[in-house]
Amino acid sequence: MRKSLSRRPLRIVGLLFGALALPALATTDSIVADDLLEPDQRHENIGELVTQFIQKSHYNHISVNDDLSSQVLDRYIESLDGNRMYMLASDLEYFERHRYLLDDMVKSQPLDPVYEMFQIYRTRVRERYEFAIEVLDTEPDFTIDEEYQFDRSEQPWATSSDELDAIWRQRVKNDALRHVLNEETWEETREILTNRYRRLLRRMDQVNSDDVFEGFMNAFAHTLDPHSSYLSPRNSEEYRIQMSLSYFGIGASLQPDDDYVKVIGIIPGGPAAADGTLRPNDLITGVGEGDDGPMVDVVGWRLDDVVDLIRGPGDTVVRLQVIPADALPGSGEREIALTRGQVKLEEQAAQAEIVTIPNEGREWRIGVIEVPSFYRDYRALSSGDNDYTSTTRDVKRLIGELEEDGIDGLIMDLRGNGGGHLTEATALSGLFIDNGPVVQLRNSSGRISRLDDPDPVARVAYDGPLAVLVDRFSASASEIFAAAIQDYERGVIVGQQTFGKGTVQNLYALDQYMQPEGDRGFGQLTLTIGKYYRVTGESTQHRGVNPDIILPSAIDAEQVGESVRDSALPWDTVQTTRFAPGDPLDNTILSLIANQEQRALDDPNYQWLIGGIRDYEEARDRDTISLNIDARLREREEDLERRLERENDRRAALGREPLESLEDIDDEELPDVLLDQAADIVRDMAELREVNATPGQTARVTPQ
Numbered sequence: 001m002r003k004s005l006s007r008r009p010l011r012i013v014g015l016l017f018g019a020l021a022l023p024a025l026a027t028t029d030s031i032v033a034d035d036l037l038e039p040d041q042r043h044e045n046i047g048e049l050v051t052q053f054i055q056k057s058h059y060n061h062i063s064v065n066d067d068l069s070s071q072v073l074d075r076y077i078e079s080l081d082g083n084r085m086y087m088l089a090s091d092l093e094y095f096e097r098h099r100y101l102l103d104d105m106v107k108s109q110p111l112d113p114v115y116e117m118f119q120i121y122r123t124r125v126r127e128r129y130e131f132a133i134e135v136l137d138t139e140p141d142f143t144i145d146e147e148y149q150f151d152r153s154e155q156p157w158a159t160s161s162d163e164l165d166a167i168w169r170q171r172v173k174n175d176a177l178r179h180v181l182n183e184e185t186w187e188e189t190r191e192i193l194t195n196r197y198r199r200l201l202r203r204m205d206q207v208n209s210d211d212v213f214e215g216f217m218n219a220f221a222h223t224l225d226p227h228s229s230y231l232s233p234r235n236s237e238e239y240r241i242q243m244s245l246s247y248f249g250i251g252a253s254l255q256p257d258d259d260y261v262k263v264i265g266i267i268p269g270g271p272a273a274a275d276g277t278l279r280p281n282d283l284i285t286g287v288g289e290g291d292d293g294p295m296v297d298v299v300g301w302r303l304d305d306v307v308d309l310i311r312g313p314g315d316t317v318v319r320l321q322v323i324p325a326d327a328l329p330g331s332g333e334r335e336i337a338l339t340r341g342q343v344k345l346e347e348q349a350a351q352a353e354i355v356t357i358p359n360e361g362r363e364w365r366i367g368v369i370e371v372p373s374f375y376r377d378y379r380a381l382s383s384g385d386n387d388y389t390s391t392t393r394d395v396k397r398l399i400g401e402l403e404e405d406g407i408d409g410l411i412m413d414l415r416g417n418g419g420g421h422l423t424e425a426t427a428l429s430g431l432f433i434d435n436g437p438v439v440q441l442r443n444s445s446g447r448i449s450r451l452d453d454p455d456p457v458a459r460v461a462y463d464g465p466l467a468v469l470v471d472r473f474s475a476s477a478s479e480i481f482a483a484a485i486q487d488y489e490r491g492v493i494v495g496q497q498t499f500g501k502g503t504v505q506n507l508y509a510l511d512q513y514m515q516p517e518g519d520r521g522f523g524q525l526t527l528t529i530g531k532y533y534r535v536t537g538e539s540t541q542h543r544g545v546n547p548d549i550i551l552p553s554a555i556d557a558e559q560v561g562e563s564v565r566d567s568a569l570p571w572d573t574v575q576t577t578r579f580a581p582g583d584p585l586d587n588t589i590l591s592l593i594a595n596q597e598q599r600a601l602d603d604p605n606y607q608w609l610i611g612g613i614r615d616y617e618e619a620r621d622r623d624t625i626s627l628n629i630d631a632r633l634r635e636r637e638e639d640l641e642r643r644l645e646r647e648n649d650r651r652a653a654l655g656r657e658p659l660e661s662l663e664d665i666d667d668e669e670l671p672d673v674l675l676d677q678a679a680d681i682v683r684d685m686a687e688l689r690e691v692n693a694t695p696g697q698t699a700r701v702t703p704q
Contacts, residue, residue: 037118037119037212038112039115039209039212044109044111045514045522047105047217048106049513050220050525051064053508054224054228057506058527058528058529059225059503059528059529059531059569060224060225064107066100068103068223071223072102073099075219075567076215076219077117079218079219080117080121080215081124082153083153084156085128085168086121086128087120087157088124088160089156089157089158090159101113111216115209118207118216125204126201129198129200130201132171132197139190140172140173140627142180143629144628146626146627146628147624149623150174151623170627174625176193177632181632181633192297197300199300210232214523221525223567224528225567226562226567227503227528228505230524231525250270250272250320250338251266251267251268251272251273252270252272253265253266254303259300260284260323262283262284263279263281263284266280266416268373275336276667277667278320278322279325282322283322284298284322285298285333287309287320287321288319288335289316289319290317290318290319291319293319311340313340314341315341317337318340319337320335320336321334351369351370352367352368352398352402353368354367354402354405355411364687365406366682367399367403368411368675369398371413371414372416373391374391374419374478376389376390391421392428392430392431395428395461396431407464409465409467409686411468411678412466412467412469412485413678414481415469415470415473416473417473417478418474418478418499419479420476420477421477422451423454424477425477425480426438426451426453426480429481429484429485430453430456431461432485432490435457436453438453438480438535439535440537440577441504441530441532444530448574450577464686465491466685467492467681468485468493470495470547471495471496471553471555472553472557472560473555473560474495474499474545475500479500482498483540484534486548487534488535488579488580488582489583492549492585493548494677495549495553495674496547496550496551497543497544497561498545499561499562500562500563500568501540501541501562502539502544503528503530503532503541504530504531504532505527506526508526510525531572539571539573541562541569542571544561551677552610552613588685595684596680596681599677604653605650607649608646608647609674611649612643615646
């Protein structure tokens with residue numbers, strides 16, 4: 001039972017006629033003069049400037065040399081064809097001649113080979129989709145027992161067009177089967193897929209020289225580390241619009257993922273966050289306008305075109321057709337209706353509620369403060385408004401409200417909090433520690449600075465039992481706060497190992513360093529210039545913050561997080577800074593773990609969560625899928641039956657009536673298992689505190 005206190009809501013040298021020997025192309029006549037992409041002097045100037053910044057300012061003091069060139073080539077190829085569905089082994093062999101030349105190109109030489117490689121890639125893409133359209137002339141036999149390997153990222157490159165044809169016949173069959181399973185006729189399916197493949201061909205035709213340059217420069221930047229990047233002038237403006245929060249949309253961060261658009265984050269305070277249905281890693285396949293407008297298939301669209309379709313006037317409805325991140329491979333889409341709105345700072349604000357836990361005739365009251373991001377209204381602050389909005393101010397006020405209402409302990413819920421302003425992370429930490437350092441920062445020159453509690457004379461806002469609830473999406477500023485609470489022994493960290501982003505970036509607007517040519521700017525560079533360290537000297541980079549009490553999570557730490565990225569900067573240490581931690585919590589944590597594990601054995605909600613995670617992991621480990629319609633139908637039915645059985649097992653254990661269908665589930669009634677577990681842990685902490693404060697009592701908590 002919960003009581004809520006507040007609810008806010010080419011120029012291509014030798015490509016065709018030169019002396020270089022090209023890899024064999026199946027349809028060289030598809031490359032005509034109008035198709036040629038070429039760099040201009042502006043691109044070469046940008047490459048030179050970016051290289052200077054990297055060598056002077058990147059944290060790792062990068063040398064732009066042959067070794068880096070080799071890495072950049074591999075990453076550029078991966079960015080073009082990471083799933084190895086288009087290019088041939090002969091293409092890769094041809095690209096080898098550029099392996100140790102890319103460093104010289106970005107420094108001072110023409111970038112023509114970059115565009116040449118893209119041109120070959122584009123030709124291969126055209127070949128594949130032209131072939132896919134031909135395959136649709138004949139309806140596939142969905143009764144044949146065969147498997148399609150949809151993940152080819154670790155497979156050898158195809159050696160011939162015939163080999164790719166065989167792969168693509170299965171690809172097209174899988175695309176078609178998804179629609180047939182949704183009860184669309186073959187004619188409807190063929191029309192949808194024909195239009196999709198033609199659109200993908202048109203998308204290749206729409207690629208311009210700036211797009212090619214941006215793609216290559218991002219492969220270059222991402223070779224340095226995952227958070228350094230280059231944005232073209234067009235995308236720089238898009239970034240500015242998003243940062244101003246002045247647009248109307250759904251409040252989600254999107255990125256291309258092969259032919260799809262993937263959701264990579266939900267922006268706090270936006271419509272998607274308020275609705276709660278759209279999740280990170282969902283794939284968007286269609287966009288519909290209004291309550292009943294036609295659903296436009298957007299597979300294969302440019303990202304910016306999909307964004308333009310999703311945006312629209314405020315208070316209007318947009319419908320998204322998505323493949324959920326946790327769906328079985330090949331399962332059907334889900335439709336989500338969202339009302340467009342403006343992402344507003346005040347709607348990102350921290351929120352509070354109270355979780356009540358009845359136990360042995362007493363009702364324990366655990367306060368929960370959800371912090372979606374670390375925000376501060378710098379515009380109001382710089383204009384002299386002393387009542388500016390900030391995370392720390394809001395949390396301090398909410399703590400006061402919770403204590404007035406009477407709480408026995410507090411949870412700071414930082415799940416999904418990707419960070420924000422560093423000043424807010426240090427200030428928020430100061431609400432729970434007396435005074436002292438919060439985080440250390442080392443810059444590219446090796447100089448270490450220390451950031452302390454910004455208000456050391458202010459009294460602690462809350463000194464009761466405290467837990468910080470985190471997951472794999474808790475990153476950056478969230479990790480600084482959680483690390484400080486853990487290092488000062490001020491509370492316990494509960495949940496999942498955090499993301500592991502312990503690096504600092506600086507944004508360079510390149511127009512400030514070169515004179516723009518008319519209305520054509522140079523874009524912007526984001527560069528990693530420093531790293532964060534805990535007061536203990538350990539970096540939060542790569543490893544994140546490990547919880548004191550681990551709770552299960554459906555977020556796969558092998559797919560999400562800094563450690564997954566092969567160019568991530570390593571974990572390391574600096575010297576410990578002087579700080580005064582509280583009394584050690586080791587014995588308390590051991591007791592809390594024992595109680596939590598005992599409770600979990602008999603908790604229907606916990607077992608329901610574990611079962612769901614187990615099923616998801618089994619599906620996630622697959623890299624092939626059946627192309628037999630009966631097998632696919634059987635798999636889908638079995639999945640639905642497992643989900644329903646798992647839900648009814650939970651309901652039976654709780655004394656509730658079983659459901660006949662998953663459609664009868666009210667999402668509002670589903671438990672937040674991790675929050676409930678955290679609340680029980682804090683209740684244990686409160687009980688331990690009371691027992692230890694009573695003379696003659698033994699500090700023991702009985703699991704409930």
